Amino acid sequence: MDDIARLLKELEAELSRCARCGMCQAVCPLFSETGLEADVARGKLALLDGLLEKLLDHPQGTMDRLNRCLLCGSCAVNCPNGVNVLEIFLKARTILSSVMGLSPFKKVLLKRILANPDTFNRIFQWGIKFQKWIVKAENKTIGTSSLRFSPPFLGKRHFVPLAPIPFHQRALSAKQAISSFRMTVLFFTGCLIDKIFPQIADAVLKVLHHHQIDVIVPKEQGCCGIPAISSGDADTMDQLICHNLEQFEGKNFDFLITACATCTHTIKNIWPMMVRDYSDDVKANISALSKKTMDINQFIVSKIGRKEGPPMPFNDPCTITYHDPCHLKKSLGVYTEPRTLIMANPQYRFVEMAEADWCCGMGGSFNIEHYDLSHRIGNRKLENIRTAGCQVVATGCPACMIQLSDMLSKSGEEITVKHPIEIYAESLKSLKQ
Ligand code: SF4
Ligand code: SF4
Structure with a gap:
């Protein structure tokens, strides 16, 4: 209870910095799809004003609205008042979960499995053994599969299967x-x-x-x-x-x-x-x-001082583009470095896609809970990748790789998804062991 009181106090102080200016609206990928004020940061922050009373009156509705968010940080990075929107959302979710409890599914998943790395690893071990019976290959270029029989909460996803050996x-x-x-x-x-x-x-x-x-x-x-x-x-x-x-x-x-x-x-x-x-x-x-x-x-x-390599006259370089993961560009300010490493490999010709830092729609559990919405947000990214005319799309986040693989595979594209460090590693000589 002390924790909740402390969090509520911290929340109140941070919420008071929001001027309700609405500058966060234009950059919110969720709002761009739904057009709902309730989905944008300003709408959620207004909802959290007086959270204590709302907790007592309508906790589930408050939680549902708060959970409709990709935690992409686009609003925070564009807020003229420097409101730490992500901190507010995470603390508010913590308060709400402490009061309402987690759903039985999340309780098992988070407290029994994720919290125990050994159990988590053993479950995946079983997954590796059984996946060959339950998945079928979909797109060879991207390396995706789908489930033969999809449980409703997974939708008809195309996913990269578990590696044979973690x-x-x-x-x-x-x-x-x-x-x-x-x-x-x-x-x-x-x-x-x-x-x-x-x-x-x-x-x-x-x-x-x-x-x-x-x-x-x-x-x-x-x-x-x-x-x-x-x-x-x-x-x-x-x-x-x-x-x-x-x-x-x-x-x-x-x-x-x-x-x-x-x-x-x-x-x-x-x-x-x-x-x-x-x-x-x-x-x-x-x-x-x-x-x-x-x-x-x-x-x-x-730290190492790696720079772009000189352009090399490769006859047929592979065209590559780059998607900025929200957590890398907006939360950490890292966006030139992955491009530098990609451009250090002369076998690739780099092309910038339009709106490279527009969210891909993944948002972790958002993709599980709101798959259709996640997909609708991802369609804009898909279009920009297509227009770039590339053979490879790189991105610095494995969660974005999952979303891009799903989107590209389902639309029948033959565009490989890679991490920039893989592209850079390809340019280095093999090491002698
Ligand atoms: S969160 Fe920032 S950008 Fe959004 S309404 Fe409040 S002050 Fe304006
Ligand atoms: S974190 Fe992203 S999805 Fe959530 S309100 Fe901010 S901009 Fe919108």
């Missing part, structure tokens, strides 16, 4: 015979890269080793906690923060690196934002970690 189970390649490493980084893999896109983790290791960076990969690392806190489950988020801090303990590293825009944003911005009654030591640890956390593209460009 990254954390691989025997990591032996350290390179490099006598003097420039520095040491800790690689936080993230669930989607670990279980669906382990080739991105391979590319990260290849690039880091190429640049003589020593890498620590804690084997037992867990989820960053974003699915939990997006549902207002601050307890599971806490559990995962503590679990991960334990995995990092005693390890000496200069930077924590991720290749997932959402994991970077979560560890860097959300962990310190959602800190609860931790000891001073833990608070200091989270704050120090936040400062050391970086996206892989940003790390290679800013």
